Structures are given as C-alpha cells and as structure tokens.
Amino acid sequence: MRTLFRFHGGIHPDEHKLESSESPARRAPLAKKLVLPLHQHIGNGAKVAVQVGDRVLKGQMLAGAQGMISAAIHAPTSGTVTAVAPHPVPHPSRLGGLCIHLESDGEDRWIALAPLDFHAMPKSELLGKLRDAGIVGLGGATFPTHVKYGLAPGQRIDTLVINGAECEPWITTDDRLMREHAEGIVRGIEVLRHLSGAAEVLVGIEDNKPQAIAAMRAACAAAPIEVVVVPTLYPSGGEKQLIRILTGKEVPSGGRPTNIGVACNNVATAYAIHRFVDHGEPMISRQVTVTGNVRVPQNIEVLIGTPLAEVVACAEALPGTSGYILGGPMMGLHVDDLHLPMVKSANCIIAKSGQLFPPPPPAMPCIRCTRCAQACPADLQPQDLYWFAKSNNFGKTQEFHLFDCIECGACAYVCPSHIPLVQYFRFAKSEIWQREREAQSAEVARERHEFRQFRIEREKQEKAERLAQKEKAALAAKPAVPAPLPVAADPNADPDNTLQMRVDADIARANMQMRIDAAVARAKEQAAIVQPKNTDDLTPHQQAEITEIETRRAKLREIASHAGADDEPSKSN
Amino acid sequence: MLSSPFITTPGSVSQIMLRVLLALIPGIAAYVWYFGPAILVSIALASVTALATEALMLKLRNRPLKPFLSDNSALITAWLLALSIPPLAPWWMVVVGTAFGIAVAKHLYGGLGNNIFNPAMIGYAVLIISFPGHMTHWLTPHAIGLLELPFADQLNYIFHGILPAGLTLDAVTTATPLDTLKTQLHLGLSVNDIREMPIYGFLGGKGGEMVALGFAVGGIYMLAARIITWYLPLVYLAALFSIAGFFHLYDPAHYASPMFHWFSGAAMLGAFFIFTDPVGSPTTRQGKVIYAAGAALLTWLIRTFGGFPDGVAFAALLMNICVPLIDAYTQPKVFGMKGDGK
Ligand code: SF4
Ligand code: SF4
Numbered sequence: 036m037r038t039l040f041r042f043h044g045g046i047h048p049d050e051h052k053l054e055s056s057e058s059p060a061r062r063a064p065l066a067k068k069l070v071l072p073l074h075q076h077i078g079n080g081a082k083v084a085v086q087v088g089d090r091v092l093k094g095q096m097l098a099g100a101q102g103m104i105s106a107a108i109h110a111p112t113s114g115t116v117t118a119v120a121p122h123p124v125p126h127p128s129r130l131g132g133l134c135i136h137l138e139s140d141g142e143d144r145w146i147a148l149a150p151l152d153f154h155a156m157p158k159s160e161l162l163g164k165l166r167d168a169g170i171v172g173l174g175g176a177t178f179p180t181h182v183k184y185g186l187a188p189g190q191r192i193d194t195l196v197i198n199g200a201e202c203e204p205w206i207t208t209d210d211r212l213m214r215e216h217a218e219g220i221v222r223g224i225e226v227l228r229h230l231s232g233a234a235e236v237l238v239g240i241e242d243n244k245p246q247a248i249a250a251m252r253a254a255c256a257a258a259p260i261e262v263v264v265v266p267t268l269y270p271s272g273g274e275k276q277l278i279r280i281l282t283g284k285e286v287p288s289g290g291r292p293t294n295i296g297v298a299c300n301n302v303a304t305a306y307a308i309h310r311f312v313d314h315g316e317p318m319i320s321r322q323v324t325v326t327g328n329v330r331v332p333q334n335i336e337v338l339i340g341t342p343l344a345e346v347v348a349c350a351e352a353l354p355g356t357s358g359y360i361l362g363g364p365m366m367g368l369h370v371d372d373l374h375l376p377m378v379k380s381a382n383c384i385i386a387k388s389g390q391l392f393p394p395p396p397p398a399m400p401c402i403r404c405t406r407c408a409q410a411c412p413a414d415l416q417p418q419d420l421y422w423f424a425k426s427n428n429f430g431k432t433q434e435f436h437l438f439d440c441i442e443c444g445a446c447a448y449v450c451p452s453h454i455p456l457v458q459y460f461r462f463a464k465s466e467i468w469q470r471e472r473e474a475q476s477a478e479v480a481r482e483r484h485e486f487r488q489f490r491i492e493r494e495k496q497e498k499a500e501r502l503a504q505k506e507k508a509a510l511a512a513k514p515a516v517p518a519p520l521p522v523a524a525d526p527n528a529d530p531d532n533t534l535q536m537r538v539d540a541d542i543a544r545a546n547m548q549m550r551i552d553a554a555v556a557r558a559k560e561q562a563a564i565v566q567p568k569n570t571d572d573l574t575p576h577q578q579a580e581i582t583e584i585e586t587r588r589a590k591l592r593e594i595a596s597h598a599g600a601d602d603e604p605s606k607s608n
Numbered sequence: 609m610l611s612s613p614f615i616t617t618p619g620s621v622s623q624i625m626l627r628v629l630l631a632l633i634p635g636i637a638a639y640v641w642y643f644g645p646a647i648l649v650s651i652a653l654a655s656v657t658a659l660a661t662e663a664l665m666l667k668l669r670n671r672p673l674k675p676f677l678s679d680n681s682a683l684i685t686a687w688l689l690a691l692s693i694p695p696l697a698p699w700w701m702v703v704v705g706t707a708f709g710i711a712v713a714k715h716l717y718g719g720l721g722n723n724i725f726n727p728a729m730i731g732y733a734v735l736i737i738s739f740p741g742h743m744t745h746w747l748t749p750h751a752i753g754l755l756e757l758p759f760a761d762q763l764n765y766i767f768h769g770i771l772p773a774g775l776t777l778d779a780v781t782t783a784t785p786l787d788t789l790k791t792q793l794h795l796g797l798s799v800n801d802i803r804e805m806p807i808y809g810f811l812g813g814k815g816g817e818m819v820a821l822g823f824a825v826g827g828i829y830m831l832a833a834r835i836i837t838w839y840l841p842l843v844y845l846a847a848l849f850s851i852a853g854f855f856h857l858y859d860p861a862h863y864a865s866p867m868f869h870w871f872s873g874a875a876m877l878g879a880f881f882i883f884t885d886p887v888g889s890p891t892t893r894q895g896k897v898i899y900a901a902g903a904a905l906l907t908w909l910i911r912t913f914g915g916f917p918d919g920v921a922f923a924a925l926l927m928n929i930c931v932p933l934i935d936a937y938t939q940p941k942v943f944g945m946k947g948d949g950k
Contacts, residue, residue, distance in 0.1 A: 043943070204615070275943065288944035364614040387614070395616050397675060400721035402621055404886040409837075413943040418891055419935075436942045444613030451619045452721075458611050517815055 037237075037263055040283040042276045044410045046445045048365070050243060055324050055332035056207035060215060062336045063349055065143060068117075069340030070376040071097060071108050071135045072095050072124040076171040078104030083135065089116045094146040094317055097135050100166045106179040107169040111319040111338035114139040118427035125343075125361050125375045128366055129369045134349040134376070148315035153226055156182070161230065168317040169379075170308055174198055174272070174301030175362065177380040180308070183298055184230040193296040194282055195222055195233035197305060199240040199247065200265060200272030200594070203363030206383040208322045209302050211239070213247035216306055217254035219313075223305030224260055226312050231298045236260040237281045237541065238302070241267045269365065270443045274299050276412050288439050303382070308480050318379060325350040327392075337377050343384060344373035352386045361383040364392070365444040399452035407446035407456060413439045417446035424463040429470070432463045440464075458605040615878045621720075624835055625680030626753035629840050631830045632687055632689065632881065635822030639691070642815030643747045646695035650702050652688055657706040658686035665715035681720055685709055686883060688728035692874060693735060694746045696757075696781060699766050701742055705731035725928045726888050729921045736916060744917065745781035748807070749815030785813030786873045787917040789864060798861035803868075820876040827880025839896040840889060841879040847904035848875060855912075869908065878907070878920035888928045894938040895931075903927045 074080035081098035085091060091110040096110040117138045121131040153161050162181040171177040186192070197220075201209040213220060229238050240248050242264045251262045265271055265280050274285045277299065284295045292299050303321065310316045319339055322359070327333035329350035337346050347359070360367040361381055369387075407417035415436055425432040440460050447456040628933075639647045662682040666673050689705055707795045709731030717723045736743045748756060757772075757780040759764070764770050771777060783791065785807055794801040811817040830836045848869055855863035869875060874882070882888060883903050903923045912917025 079950050135950060279943075285944045290940060290944065358610075360612075360614055362612075364612070365613070366612050368612070369610045369614075392614050396620060399675060399679065399718065402681075402721045402886050403889075403891055404624070405837075405891045408891060414940055415942055416939065435939070439942050439944065442612075448613050448615060449617050449619075451617070451621050451624055453616055453620070455611065457613065461611075 037261070037281075038279055038283075039263070039265060042271070042279045042412050043414045044408075044412045044445060045270065045276075046410050046448050047267070048269060048448060049393075050267075051205045051326070052207050052210065052243065052338075055205070055326040055334060056210050056244075058331075058333050060208075060211050060334040060336055061342060061349065063338070063346055065112060065139055065141065066338070066341040066345050068342070069111055069114075069137045069139060069338065070122050070342070070374065070379055071137065071340040072110070072122070072132045073098050073108060074124070074126075074132050074454070075108065075177060075339070075379045076106045077176060078102070078106070078182075080133065081105060081108045081135075081169075083119055084473070085135070087116055087118055087442070090114070090140075091116060091137070092144055092146045094148065094315075094319060096167065096169075096317070097137075100179075104179055104182055106171050107167050107317070108135065108339075109169055109319050110137060111340050112139045112143050123375055124370055125368060125370060125381065126376055143395075150315055151312045153229060153312050158230060161226075165311070168311045169317050170304070170311060170452060171379055172275075172301055173303035173307060173321055173379065173382065175366070175380055176274075177378075180300065183293070183300070184227070185406040186293065190293055191296055192231040192233045192293065192298045193235060194298075195224070195228055195231050195236045196281055196292075196297055197227075197236065197238040197239055197260075197302055198272055198274065198277055198299060199244075199302040200277055201244070202241060202267070202269045202272035203324050203365050203383075204269075204472040205385055206324050206327075206363050208324045208334050208382050210244045210247045211324075212303055212306055212322055213244070214250050215464040217250040219309040220302050220305045221254045221258055221260065222313055223307070223309035225258065226308050227298070227300055227305060228260075233298065238262045239265050239271070239277050239281050241265055241271060243267045254358070269445065270412055270441070273412060273441055273443060277443070287441050288436070301520060302473065306447065321379060321381070323375075323377070323381055324383040325386075326383070328353045328356045328388035328390075329386050330552070339377055339379060341377045342373065343370070343375050343377060343381075346377060347373060347384060347386065350386075355388045355390070356386045358387045358390060360387060360392075364441060394454045395455075398454045401450075401452055401454060404451060406449045406451060410445040410449045412443060412445060413441055415440055415446075417460075421454060421456050421459050424459040427466075429463055429467050431571070431572055432460075433467065437463055469537075480491055564600055572574070621681070622679045625684055627678040627833060627835050628684055628830065628881065629680060629687065631826030631835070632691070632823070634825045635819050635877070636687075636691070638818045638822035639816075642749045642818055643695065644750070644756075644759055644762070646747060646759065646766070646844045647690065647943065649766060650690040650693070650695050650697065653699055653702045654686035654706045655683055658682040658710050661707045661710040662715075665711055665719075669715060669719065671719065676720060679720060682710060682714075684881075685714070685728045685731070688726075688877070689731045691877060692728065692732045693743060694781070696745055696747060696762060696765060696777075697735075697742050697771055701735055701739060704738075705735045708734050712768065721887055723887055724931075726882060726885050726924050729882065729924045729928075732921045733925060736921075744783050745777050746784050748780070748782050749813070753775050758869070782807055784873060784917050785816060786911060789868075790911075790917075793862060799864055800861070811867050812873075816873075817871040820871045823876040823880055827876070830880060830884075836880070836884045836892075837896070839893055839901045843897050843900035844879045844883055844904050845870060845875075847901040848907060851905060851908045863912070869911070873911070873918040874920035875907065879926065882920060882924050883927070888924070888931060890931050890934045890938065892935060892938040892940055894940070895934040898934050898938065899927050899931065902930065 037119060051208050079102040082101040083098045085097050091097065091113065093110055093113045095110045096107050097110050100107050112378055115138050116135060118136040120134065120136065122134040124132040126132065151164065162185055166179060166181040170180045172180060199209050199213055224236060236259065240251065240262060248262060248264055255262055263281055270276055271280055274292065278292055278297050279285055282297060284297065286292050287294055307318050320336055321339065322334055322336050323346065324334050325347060329352050331350050333350055335346060335349055359370050361370050361384060362368055363383055364385065401421060405418060407596065411417055419435050420432055420437055422544055423435065437460060442457050442460065444457050450456060636647065638940045659677060662677060663673055666676055673767055686706055689709060690702060693705065707728035713725050713730035714723045714728040750756065761772050788807065789802055806811055809817045812820060831838055849866040852866040852869040853865065867929055883900060890896050906923035906926055907919040910916060910922055916922065
C-alpha cells in the first residue's frame with residue numbers, strides 16, 4: 036500500500052454521480068452547423084488557416100497554433116467553411132469570440148489518417164505534433180499539453196500523475212471513459228511517460244469509482260503504472276491537491292508542478308493522445324456528462340463545435356429547467372444560451388432546476404466561525420479575505436494570499452451565512468489586475484516621458500559641448516580630442532533568456548490577458564452585488580488604497596508573472 | 609445564483625445558534641433541579657429583553673428584522689447573561705444588563721458578527737460594576753439545611769423587591785463558593801477547612817458543580833456536532849488545570865484544587881459557551897490556543913487575587929481585545945509555502 040498524504044480541508048458534497056454513470060456513453064448526432072472558437076485553450080488563440088468557402092475534411096486543421104502557448108483547431112466533420120466571425124462562446128467573460136463556422140455535408144469524411152510511431156521521433160517533433168493535433172488538457176483548464184513537457188534544460192520529471200479523481204459532483208465523464216476505454220487511456224499514458232521520462236507513473240482515482248478502478252487496474256497490469264485509490268474528498272481532483280495526496284509534495288505557491296518534478300494530466304487527455312498517436316485523429320470531440328434536470332442523464336461523445344442545445348436535446352431537458360451549468364456545480368459556469376458551441380473544456384452540462392439547485396438563502400454577516408478556513412484546500416483564511424475584499428482593501432487581500440485561492444468554492448459551500456465568498460475573491464482579483472494594468476500603462480507613459488526629457492537634455496548638452504569644443508578648437512587652432520566611443524552592450528550577454536523563461540513569460544502574458552478580459556467583464560457584472568454602495572464618498576480612501584497598491588507593486592508584479600496555468604481553476608489538464 | 613459554487617450546505621447561522629441553545633439545556637436543567645425554577649424566570653426575562661432590544665436596534669439601524677431576529681444570536685446572549693447573574697436579581701437588572709449588551713456591545717459595533725466584545729459579558733460587567741451588592745446574593749442549593757425561599761416569594765422579590773416579613777436577603781442567600789473561598793482565606797482559614805462548609809460538594813459548590821457538569825455535557829455535544837472546535841475549550845480547561853494544579857501542589861492550604869476551579873463559577877460555561885463565541889475569538893488554530901491559554905491564566909489570576917467573585921467574564925473581555933493582534937501573528941502558512949514533504 037502506498038502512503039497517501041492529506042491536503043488541508045476539503046468537503047463532501049452530495050455526489051449525484053449515479054444518475055449519469057451507469058449507462059454507456061452515446062454519440063451525439065451530427066449537427067448541421069458547427070461553430071469552432073479559435074480560443075479554446077489557455078494561451079494564444081489559433082490562427083485561421085482556411086478561407087470562407089473552403090471545403091474541408093473531417094480532421095483537417097482549420098487554424099494553427101500561434102506562438103509558444105497555443106494549440107490547433109480542426110474540422111470535427113467534413114463540410115464547408117461558411118464564415119469566420121464572432122459568436123458567443125462559453126467563457127466567464129460572456130464576450131463573443133472569433134469562431135470558424137462550418138456547415139457539415141453529412142458525409143463525415145476523414146482526412147487520410149495514419150498512426151504515429153512516437154518512439155521513433157525526437158521529443159521536440161512529437162511535441163510539435165501534439166500541438167498541431169490540438170491536444171489540450173481536458174480536465175477543465177485546457178492547458179496545451181505540449182507546453183507541459185517542453186522542459187527547460189536541467190528540468191526533470193520524476194513522477195507523472197494521471198488525474199482520474201473526478202471529484203466534482205454530478206460529473207462522470209472520466210469515470211465512464213475509464214470504464215470503457217481503459218486500454219486507450221493506458222496507451223496515452225505511455226506516450227506521456229515517454230515524453231516526461233518519469234520513473235514513476237501514478238493514476239489517482241477517487242474510491243467512489245470502483246468499476247473505473249478495476250478497469251484501469253486491469254489495463255495497467257502489464258505496464259509500470261500504479262493505480263492509486265484516493266479517498267473521496269472534494270477537491271482531491273485539483274491538480275495541486277492530487278499531487279499532494281499522491282506524492283506528499285506541495286507545488287510551491289505561485290509555482291508549477293514541474294518545479295517539484297511532477298507533471299500532471301487528466302485521463303481524458305491521455306485518451307485523446309491515444310486517439311491521435313494510434314489512430315491519427317486530432318482533438319475534434321470529447322465526452323461530456325449531461326445530467327441534472329433531464330430525462331435521461333448520460334455521457335455523450337460530442338464533436339467540438341456542436342451547439343449545446345443539440346447536446347442537451349439528447350438527454351431531454353425536463354420542464355422547470357432554469358438555465359444550465361457548464362462544468363460542475365462547484366466551479367462551473369452558468370449559461371442561459373444554448374446556442375453556445377461545445378468546446379474542449381466542457382466536461383459537463385447540468386440542467387438546473389429550482390429543486391436540484393435551490394437558490395441560497397440571503398447572505399448573513401460573517402460570524403467568524405472559520406468553517407470556511409477549515410474547508411479551504413489552499414490553507415487560506417477566507418473570512419479575512421472576504422473582509423478585506425468587501426472593504427476594498429485589496430492590498431491586504433494580496434498579503435493574505437488571495438492569489439493562492441484556486442476558486443474551488445469549498446469555503447462558500449460550507450459557509451453558514453451563505454456568503455458568496457468566491458465571487459468576492461474573483462472580484463478582488465479582477466480589481467487588482469485592472470489596477471495593475473492601469474498602473475503599468477501609467478508607468479510606461481512616465482518612462483517614455485522621462486526618456487524624452489532625458490534625450491532633450493542630452494541633446495542640449497551635447498550641442499553645448501560641441502559648441503564649446505568648436506570654440507576651444509578654434510581658439511587653440513588644433514584638432515579636438517575625439518570623444519571616446521561608447522562601449523556597445525554585448526548582445527549575447529543575456530544568459531537568462533532561456534526557452535523556459537520565454538515559455539513562462541508567454542504563458543503569463545497570454546493567460547493574464549485572457550483572465551483580465553474575463554475578470555473585468557465578471558467584475559462589471561458583480562460590481563452591483565459586491566461593491567459597497569457609497570463609492571462616491573470613498574475617494575480619499577481609494578486614494579490611500581491606490582498608494583498602498585503602489586507600494587506593493589513589486590510583490591504584485593511577481594505574483595502576476597506567476598499567474599500562469601497553475602492558479603487557473605484547479606483542474607489538471 | 610449565477611456564479612459558482614451553485615450548491616451550499618443546508619446549515620445556517622440560526623441553526624448553529626439554535627444548537628448552542630440546545631447545548632445549554634442540560635446545565636439549565638441541573639440549575640433548576642438544585643436551585644429551583646427562578647433561573648427560568650431570569651432566562652425568560654432576558655430573552656424577551658434581548659429580542660425587543662434587537663428589534664429596536666435593527667429598526668434604528670434600518671436593517672431587515674426577520675433574518676436577524678430569527679438568527680437566535682440574541683437569545684444566546686440573553687441566556688448566557690441570565691446564567692451569569694444571581695437568579696434572585698431584581699427584574700430590572702436582567703433587563704438593563706441584557707439591553708446594554710445587545711444595544712451597545714453588539715449593535716453599536718455593527719451588529720451580528722462585528723462585535724469586538726462578547727455582549728453577554730459586557731452586560732455582566734456593567735451589572736457587577738454598577739450593582740455589586742445585588743450580584744453577590746445567590747440562591748442556596750436545595751437540601752443542605754439552609755433556609756430556602758419558596759418560589760412564590762422569590763417571584764415576589766424579583767418583581768417587587770419584597771421579602772416575607774422578618775427575612776433579610778442575607779438570610780436566604782449565600783455568596784458563591786468561589787467568593788466564600790476568597791473571603792474565608794482572607795480570614796485565615798485553610799482551603800480544607802473552608803471546603804468543609806455545607807455549600808461545598810465534591811468538586812466545587814454543591815449544586816453548582818452539577819450545573820457545571822451539565823454545561824460540560826452540552827459542550828461535548830457541541831464538539832461532537834462540530835459546532836465548535838476542540839482547540840479553545842480543551843486548551844482552556846487544560847491550562848486552567850495546570851495553573852491551578854501547580855499552585856495547589858505548591859501550597860494546598862492557600863490555593864484551591866484544579867478540580868475546584870473547573871467546577872466552580874463559570875469555568876465550564878466559559879470553556880464551552882463564552883470563550884468559544886466565534887465572533888470575539890481568534891480565527892486561526894494557533895490563535896485559539898493562545899487565546900484559550902491567556903483566558904485561563906486571567907481567570908485564575910482574577911479568581912485568586914482580584915476583587916470580583918469570578919474571573920471568567922473579565923478574562924473573556926480582556927482576551928477579546930487581543931484578538932486582532934493574536935490573529936495577525938498566527939497566520940498559518942498557505943498551501944505551497946511549507947516547503948516539501950509534510
Ligand atoms: S464560513 Fe462564512 S460565516 Fe463562517 S467564518 Fe467563513 S465567511 Fe464567516
Ligand atoms: S475558493 Fe479559494 S478560499 Fe475558498 S476554499 Fe477554495 S481555495 Fe480556499
């Protein structure tokens with residue numbers, strides 16, 4: 036028996052897994068029109084590689100990866116590209132995103148498919164192929180897989196953690212996938228093991244999935260892969276939490292699993308890799324749980340781009356449905372609009388009804404009971420964070436490690452006062468990003484101004500000097516001493532500019548931008564709820580606040596530069 | 609709700625508070641058994657006053673009545689205060705203490721969740737400072753051969769201040785066991801001699817020790833139901849035991865035993881119901897330990913050297929002041945800042 040470790044806190048919400056976990060996964064009917072957002076992963080959106088009117092085959096690349104952190108998008112079926120235009124996409128910002136619109140021809144004709152002999156090629160080539168196959172983490176965070184394994188020189192991965200915990204209530208897609216496709220998952224894990232060079236491979240599965248455990252054990256029997264049963268406790272499927280449970284190591288605050296020699300991927304991602312490596316199929320579909328207030332809760336294999344309405348139709352939403360949750364009830368996204376397309380991150384669609392998801396009672400004041408702190412897997416003090424966020428004391432929220440919050444919702448779940456704590460934390464994060472951005476642009480402007488002043492000064496001085504020298508020369512009637520040449524900076528003297536650093540920066544930037552957009556939009560929406568009503572008479576206070584923020588900028592910048600994949604919703608990819 | 613999480617626990621503030629009230633019932637039952645039903649009169653008086661004051665303050669502060677009146681927190685204040693003062697106290701004292709606690713200590717600080725001091729203890733402090741005389745007349749426990757006032761006469765005294773002809777208040781009441789111990793020690797008696805007096809039982813005062821036991825039973829229920837965490841009550845009791853035990857071993861004639869400290873006065877009530885008030889106690893685990901140890905030390909010091917009959921209320925108030933400081937210095941390490949391994 037392997038010794039397991041504990042993470043702090045955690046909760047036991049009602050599981051609601053049996054509704055959808057007991058019937059085999061089905062395939063959704065082919066939609067007539069598909070909409071493919073270019074931005075389905077963390078990082079840069081994909082770059083369109085087709086033109087309106089093009090006829091494309093199933094599996095053909097429609098948009099290529101752009102930059103280091105990006106992934107390609109493919110045609111989920113054969114048909115005609117009808118438009119490249121914005122369309123509402125499932126994203127917290129509720130903004131539209133650029134999408135490729137595809138009209139299927141009903142033939143579902145594949146490109147020529149060929150398996151890959153991954154052992155025979157250099158790792159860098161394999162990574163490139165994964166990127167071009169659009170392989171991203173399917174656990175929820177959609178982090179491009181190739182980036183995780185593009186290690187900097189000197190970096191090493193000892194342990195590969197495969198996440199089959201699936202800790203959020205209602206969701207059963209990984210469970211079904213492990214039961215039905217354990218062999219394929221293990222094939223995918225082999226590819227990841229090869230890529231990471233890890234000596235140890237651990238598959239973590241919560242003990243509420245005995246059949247999945249049995250299936251995975253059977254499939255792993257011949258491979259050096261250990262299936263580890265972990266106790267059911269939300270959020271044990273959070274990347275950092277699962278790594279902690281299995282290895283006892285903690286991903287450092289603001290760091291990434293690779294910092295402690297661990298790589299982590301979801302079972303669904305492993306399966307997608309298997310589909311690609313063994314069958315040549317790029318990522319054009321995924322399995323999703325459709326459950327909640329529906330007649331036949333089930334798991335469905337859905338082509339990316341299929342309108343959610345058609346996915347839900349397979350399960351038949353019942354009367355009394357009041358909106359949907361995309362994702363799980365703890366971290367998911369509320370959507371009203373079922374015209375949204377299926378995306379790579381969508382692992383679950385839950386039809387909400389007043390009975391299944393009753394609105395919470397009105398929030399009461401915090402009574403400092405610390406139930407939230409006892410539940411917090413990040414060891415935070417949510418009651419303090421709440422207090423500071425509510426009073427717009429954002430500097431303090433940072434001191435109290437706001438950016439270590441993984442937005443798992445455990446605190447809000449247990450709060451007897453029913454305070455929407457996570458909303459306050461998202462609000463505070465977005466405010467801080469917003470201010471940071473403003474401060475940054477102000478800084479750039481200031482620097483530009485200062486440099487201009489400096490240049491003008493310098494030119495003036497030089498002019499004066501030249502003049503003086505000319506006079507002197509004329510006076511002495513002998514040639515002036517030439518000024519010494521400035522020593523040129525050595526363009527190669529930048530040893531820090533390693534690949535990894537660039538990757539980090541790239542992630543941080545791309546990620547920040549996305550999160551800022553989302554956060555700003557969310558903040559606008561939430562401002563009404565969480566902002567104190569008397570904002571006008573807060574000016575002196577806010578002034579003080581801004582000054583305070585300024586003094587903390589150094590620290591903030593550090594945090595911001597680390598706001599990479601890791602504190603994205605704590606799902607492993 | 610349009611933002612995750614979309615599910616919450618069914619628990620609520622009013623449910624938690626209700627369970628705290630339930631947990632007080634064994635102690636109250638023992639109280640009635642040993643001292644008669646007069647305590648129920650003060651509890652009722654305090655409850656009515658607390659709710660009325662709460663309603664009035666909510667109105668003045670323009671807050672909704674229903675959620676806050678039904679959160680049961682005012683009732684806890686009322687019950688704790690009623691249990692801290694003599695049941696024979698005149699009715700207006702109960703009213704003044706409760707109203708002050710709720711109006712000033714709770715609502716002027718911002719209402720539920722915002723009070724720095726425990727409102728019940730503030731009410732108690734006001735009473736003991738303003739009316740020290742009335743606060744020393746406690747009922748004698750049943751059946752120890754002391755004169756007992758019939759319940760009807762007790763009511764008459766509480767509401768009209770009239771005693772049956774020929775009786776004085778001193779004749780039908782006694783000082784608390786803690787108070788008696790202190791006075792008698794001053795008169796030169798040893799702890800053992802004093803403990804021979806009829807008002808003392810096995811552990812503390814007769815009757816009072818059983819009430820304390822009742823509170824402990826309620827406290828254990830709250831621990832089991834996870835309404836409170838163990839850090840605070842257990843550390844408090846352990847610290848009180850150690851301090852009292854140390855001095856008792858050093859000089860048993862002058863320092864009462866640790867058991868006596870546990871089962872006399874409000875120690876048990878304090879350990880499980882007063883210090884554990886979440887609003888006025890630290891939020892961090894380490895902070896709770898420090899807070900509890902400090903409270904125990906203060907309890908013992910005030911009981912042993914102070915001028916008040918018990919030390920629990922003032923220990924609570926003094927420790928309430930330290931909470932922000934304790935919290936600030938005991939922030940736990942967050943995930944990912946502990947280094948590798950454990
Ligand atoms: S659980 Fe709610 S009421 Fe309790 S301390 Fe946390 S925020 Fe406050
Ligand atoms: S949402 Fe953040 S603060 Fe709340 S429990 Fe999760 S990590 Fe902790």
